[in-house]
Amino acid sequence: MAELPEKMTELLKLLKMTNTTEIDCDAFWEKAAELSERETLDADDLKDYLHHLQLCPGCAEQFALLKAVIDGHNDNDSI
Ligand SMILES: [Zn+2]
Secondary structure (H helix, E strand, C coil), X not given: CCCCHHHXXXXXXXXXXXXXXXXXXXXXXXXXXXXXXXXCCXXXXXHHHHHHHXXXXXXXXXXXXXXXXXXXXXXXXXX
């Protein structure tokens, strides 16, 4: 028999608390600049970063656009 839904919400709350640190959009783009300059990447840093990308459609969209611009630039620019 299924347990009470109450227990489920409690579990979800716990999961949320143990989840990676939430970063906001500003922190996300700051991090993007920071990470692009680094030679070695920290797994924990990347985790927070990708976590935000999954949670925030706005940043995900901008990120995809940025990537498309960079990719397109590489294709068209024959230097
Ligand atoms: Zn965002």
